[in-house]
Amino acid sequence: xxxxxxITELMPTLLEQTGIMLWIVALALVFGGICxxxxxxxxxxxxxxxxxxxxxxxxIINILVNTFRPVPFIIFIAAIQPLARxxxxxxxxxxxxxxxxxxxxxxxxxxLVEQNLMAVDPGVIEAARAMGASPWRIVxxxxxxxxxxxxxxxxxxxxxxxxxxxxxxxxIGGEGLGNYAVSYGYRQFDPVVTWTAxxxxxIVVQVIQALGNILARKILRR
Numbered sequence: 001x002x003x004x005x006x007i008t009e010l011m012p013t014l015l016e017q018t019g020i021m022l023w024i025v026a027l028a029l030v031f032g033g034i035c036x037x038x039x040x041x042x043x044x045x046x047x048x049x050x051x052x053x054x055x056x057x058x059x060i061i062n063i064l065v066n067t068f069r070p071v072p073f074i075i076f077i078a079a080i081q082p083l084a085r086x087x088x089x090x091x092x093x094x095x096x097x098x099x100x101x102x103x104x105x106x107x108x109x110x111x112l113v114e115q116n117l118m119a120v121d122p123g124v125i126e127a128a129r130a131m132g133a134s135p136w137r138i139v140x141x142x143x144x145x146x147x148x149x150x151x152x153x154x155x156x157x158x159x160x161x162x163x164x165x166x167x168x169x170x171x172i173g174g175e176g177l178g179n180y181a182v183s184y185g186y187r188q189f190d191p192v193v194t195w196t197a198x199x200x201x202x203i204v205v206q207v208i209q210a211l212g213n214i215l216a217r218k219i220l221r222r
Contacts, residue, residue: 006192014177018200020094021176024169025162027098032105032162033155039065039106040113041139051125051135061110069107074168076104081172097174101165108161112154120146149220156212160205177201 043061046054068076077100081091088095120143128138144151167178177197185194 003192007196010193010196014180014196014200017175017177017180017197018204021163021166021178022204024094024098024101024166024174024176025159028101028105028162028165029155029159031098031102033109033158035102035106036109036158037113039110040117043110043114044117044143045135045139051129051138065107065110068104069111071104073101073104073165074171076100077168077172092173094169094174096172097166097169097176100172101162101169104165105158105162109155109158112158113151116147116150116154117143119150149216152212152216152219156209156216159208159212163201163205 039061043058043065044050045052046058046061048055048058050058071079077097080100080103081096084096084099085091088099090096124142124146125138128142133141163178166174166176167182169176170179170183177200181194181197181201184190185192185197
């Protein structure tokens with residue numbers, strides 16, 4: 001069997017696993033993206049000099065993010081299996097994978113959001129405060145719109161990181177293209193599976209990055 005024949009035979013399975021990977025990433029992005037946005041906003045508005053300065057709240061969230069963000073995902077997803085059983089009813093499978101990636105992404109995205117919001121011109125915020133706008137009104141009408149372009153790029157980067165995380169899903173029985181490449185390519189010494197899966201992942205990442213760049217440019221031109 002030639003390499004072309006082998007790739008042709010593998011393609012339906014690889015495309016199925018690609019779909020599973022994208023589904024896991026999409027769900028994790030929704031849950032982790034929302035939680036990360038909330039945490040990042042709280043870090044920004046409650047920090048010293050922020051529009052809703054609350055030192056205690058800031059330090060609690062900051063310590064939480066700093067504690068869990070650096071933990072390697074392969075260790076993190078194994079460590080939270082007991083919590084996954086309580087929340088989603090199982091510590092293995094795709095549901096547990098989505099749960100684990102969502103939590104890990106929350107802390108990772110929180111720091112991305114905070115850093116992007118820090119780039120907003122303080123003068124614009126002060127002008128809104130001088131006009132009597134409430135803190136949450138400033139967040140909705142000034143801070144988020146001003147930071148929207150960088151946030152889109154940040155979330156694009158986060159999606160790529162989630163694809164990376166999804167490859168670890170196999171250790172708790174999850175599926176996806178990355179896990180398929182490890183299980184049927186690397187462990188079974190089949191370079192065709194490994195390199196074909198790698199090629200598909202690279203294409204997916206390039207498309208996502210290109211779409212993110214285009215959207216960010218359109219927002220920044222407004």
